[in-house]
Amino acid sequence: xxxxxxxxxxxxxxxxxxxxxxxxxxxxxxxxxxxxxxxxxxxxxxxxxxxxxxxxxxxxxxxxxxxxxxxxxxxxxxxxxxxxxxxxxxxxxxxxxxxxxxxxxxxxxxxxxxxxxxxxxxxxxxxxxxxxxxxxxxxxxxxxxxxxxxxxxxxxxxxxxxxxxxxxxxxxxxxxxxxxxxxxxxxxxxxxxxxxxxxxxxxxxxxxxxxxxxxxxxxxxxxxxxxxxxxxxxxxxxxxxxxxxxxxxxxxxxxxxxxxxxxxxxxxxxxxxxxxxxxxxxxxxxxxxxxxxxxxxxxxxxxxxxxxxxxxxxxxxxxxxxxxxxxxxxxxxxxxxxxxxxxxxxxxxxxxxxxxxxxxxxxxxxxxxxxxxxxxxxxxxxxxxxxxxxxxxxxxxxxxxxxxxxxxxxxxxxxxxxxxxxxxxxxxxxxxxxxxxxxxxxxxxxxxxxxx
Numbered sequence: 001x002x003x004x005x006x007x008x009x010x011x012x013x014x015x016x017x018x019x020x021x022x023x024x025x026x027x028x029x030x031x032x033x034x035x036x037x038x039x040x041x042x043x044x045x046x047x048x049x050x051x052x053x054x055x056x057x058x059x060x061x062x063x064x065x066x067x068x069x070x071x072x073x074x075x076x077x078x079x080x081x082x083x084x085x086x087x088x089x090x091x092x093x094x095x096x097x098x099x100x101x102x103x104x105x106x107x108x109x110x111x112x113x114x115x116x117x118x119x120x121x122x123x124x125x126x127x128x129x130x131x132x133x134x135x136x137x138x139x140x141x142x143x144x145x146x147x148x149x150x151x152x153x154x155x156x157x158x159x160x161x162x163x164x165x166x167x168x169x170x171x172x173x174x175x176x177x178x179x180x181x182x183x184x185x186x187x188x189x190x191x192x193x194x195x196x197x198x199x200x201x202x203x204x205x206x207x208x209x210x211x212x213x214x215x216x217x218x219x220x221x222x223x224x225x226x227x228x229x230x231x232x233x234x235x236x237x238x239x240x241x242x243x244x245x246x247x248x249x250x251x252x253x254x255x256x257x258x259x260x261x262x263x264x265x266x267x268x269x270x271x272x273x274x275x276x277x278x279x280x281x282x283x284x285x286x287x288x289x290x291x292x293x294x295x296x297x298x299x300x301x302x303x304x305x306x307x308x309x310x311x312x313x314x315x316x317x318x319x320x321x322x323x324x325x326x327x328x329x330x331x332x333x334x335x336x337x338x339x340x341x342x343x344x345x346x347x348x349x350x351x352x353x354x355x356x357x358x359x360x361x362x363x364x365x366x367x368x369x370x371x372x373x374x375x376x377x378x379x380x381x382x383x384x385x386x387x388x389x390x391x392x393x394x395x396x397x398x399x400x401x402x403x404x405x406x407x408x409x410x411x412x413x414x415x416x417x418x419x420x421x422x423x424x425x426x427x428x429x430x431x432x433x434x435x436x437x438x439x440x441x442x443x444x445x446x447x448x449x450x451x452x
Contacts, residue, residue, distance in 0.1 A: 002107040002127040002152050005054065009099035010062055012069035012076055020073045020093040023207055024168060026216035027319040030368055031167035032081070032089065032224050037232050038175070038383075039129050039406040042161045042390065043115045046397040050106065053153045058104050061151060061395070064186035065102065071191070071202050072178045074146065074317065076100050079166060081142040081229050088221050091146060091169065103130055103150040111154040115402040117244040119438050125242065125406050126234050128152045128160045134231035142229045159397065171319045173303050176388040177203060178317075183393035203317035210312065210320070216365045223368050238409045240432045243442065244402075247275055249425030251449055259343045268347040268355075272386065272417070275427050276300065277342035279415050280380050282448065283431075284333050286440035290378070292331035297379035298346060299325045302354045303387070309357045322360040323367075324349035325374075339448075381414040383407065386427055389419050408432045 024032075048057065069076045077093035092098075107127065113120060130148035146169040150162040165175060181198070185191045195202075247255075255274035259266065280298050304322040305312040312320050326345035332338060353359050363370075383405050384390070391400040405416035409432045416430035433441060 002105040002109075004103060004105050006058070006104040008062070008102050008104075010065045010069070010076075010102050011099040012073060012093075012095070013066045016070045016095065017073060017093070018095045020077070020205070022074050022077070022091045022093075022205060022318075024089045024091070024217070025207055025210045025318065026212055026220055026364065027210065027321060028168045029089065029217055029220040029224055030371065031319065032079075032229070033227055034167045036235070036407055036410040037132055037164045037166055040163045040390065041125060041128055041402075041404040041406060042163075042179075042393065042400040043111070043402040043404070044159045044161070044395070044397040045157075045401050046159045047156050048153075048159075050153060050155050053155075053159075054104075057153075057159070058151065060186055060189075062102065064189075065100065065149070065182055067191045068178070068182040068185050069100065071181065072317065073098075074169060074205060075165075075178055077146060078143045079146050079168060079229075081144075082225070083141055083228070085140065087141075088217065089168075089224075092143075101130065101133060101145060101148045103148075105150060105152040107152050107154055107160075109154070111157040114160075115158075117246065119241040119243040119435065119442070122238040122240040122242045122406075122409050122432055123236055125404060126236060128162045129234070129406055130162050130164045131234070132164050132166070132232055135229045144229060144231070158401070161395070168319070170317055171301070171303065171321050172385060172388045173305070173314075174203070174317045174319070176390050176393075177315070179390060180393045183395045187394055187396040201315045204313055204315050205317050207318070209316055210318070211310065214365055219365050220368055235410050238432070239434060240409060241435050241438050242404065242409075242430065242432050243438055245279075245429045245431065245442075245445055246420055246423055247278070247427045247429065247449075248420070248423045252425070252427065254449075255339075259340055262337070262340045263344055266344060266347055268350045269343065270347075270350075271427060273343050273346050273350070275417065275429065276346055276382060276415075277339055278448065279429055279431070279445075280342050281333055281338045282441055282444045283380055283413060283415075284330065284378075285338075285444050286437055290330050292329065294330045294378060295327050296330050296333050297325055297327045297374070297377055298342070298382075299323065299374075299379050300346075300349075300382045302350075303385075304354070304360050307355060307357060307360050322354050324354050330378075379413065381411055382417055383414055384417045386417060386419045391418060391421060403428075403430075405430055 130150035152160040301321040408414040420426035
């Protein structure tokens with residue numbers, strides 16, 4: 001187990017805004033009851049001693065985190081969930097009260113085993129994951145921090161930086177931006193050079209760029225407010241193993257060629273489409289037998305800042321996601337043409353829904369009811385995107401050796417996706433499954449690449 005060396009609260013520096021309230025939009029509110037925080041771990045090769053870590057590395061991380069919060073005040077804030085009133089939820093920052101919880105720890109675990117791609121016990125990763133403080137009940141509202149951080153030293157070997165955030169704080173684009181800003185300020189030793197480089201793309205925290213003429217936020221809030229917030233916990237024991245699968249550039253090209261040979265007119269045959277389709281078909285083939293006509297779903301989110309009208313600036317901090325849901329009957333997905341059909345279904349969702357300005361938000365007022373209808377369906381989800389390269393966050397120790405999206409343990413079936421560190425143009429897929437299911441998945445995954 002990791003040994004806690006220090007627990008502290010890191011505030012924004014003196015001179016930051018005294019107070020900030022950020023109302024949640026209709027993009028944020030549906031995530032209020034998402035059943036777990038988003039949990040990510042970045043592992044870095046950095047062989048340093050415990051004294052050097054405590055005297056130099058940890059103080060530098062705390063100082064740079066404080067400087068970063070000056071530009072990302074909501075990260076240090078609390079979610080305010082009103083009770084018995086018409087007020088809507090917000091993220092509130094108050095100088096002198098708001099801060100981010102940061103835990104400094106040390107571990108004697110096998111660093112090289114943890115960063116491997118082979119199947120490893122999923123439970124062991126939770127000692128490096130920060131726990132968000134419990135929900136506090138006040139007379140008129142509930143409050144809970146939106147972020148927690150943990151940095152763990154493996155003496156003489158490396159460092160793990162762990163992040164946990166409520167999804168209502170922001171999507172991958174926003175959180176990766178914050179993490180990369182913290183890393184950059186830490187590496188540069190201050191935020192002056194960071195401001196010089198990023199001045200025009202500092203995060204936009206205001207909500208005026210999100211247009212909601214239908215009052216969808218009010219529609220959602222009337223439903224969401226009926227259920228009080230619950231404190232988060234770790235899903236232990238997971239009874240799962242975690243493994244990473246690499247699709248090299250040559251593998252991705254082979255998969256694209258296979259799709260285009262069967263469907264030459266198909267557009268949007270991207271690396272994401274063929275990777276998602278391949279993992280989806282392998283996962284379903286590795287599972288239990290079900291009736292032929294049972295529907296299988298692949299559900300994905302997409303950053304739609306540039307895809308809506310009017311467009312939202314790329315540096316907007318918050319959630320701005322649209323969704324796609326491809327569906328295929330089980331017998332078709334496990335059949336000989338299953339992979340190609342999956343690619344066609346996902347590509348169609350991207351072309352005709354996610355990428356069309358007049359379609360991407362069509363029926364948005366029904367998102368909550370649509371989500372409820374999908375409860376209990378057979379589905380694979382995806383966390384992360386090659387578009388947002390979190391492993392590139394360099395605290396001065398180089399590129400991260402490994403990214404683990406621990407929160408996929410809390411889903412029945414979900415995959416993480418990021419750029420491959422060791423294979424130029426390749427992708428890394430993270431999977432969390434029971435051990436026997438993982439062995440079946442691995443065999444199908446490897447055989448498919450070998451024989452196609």
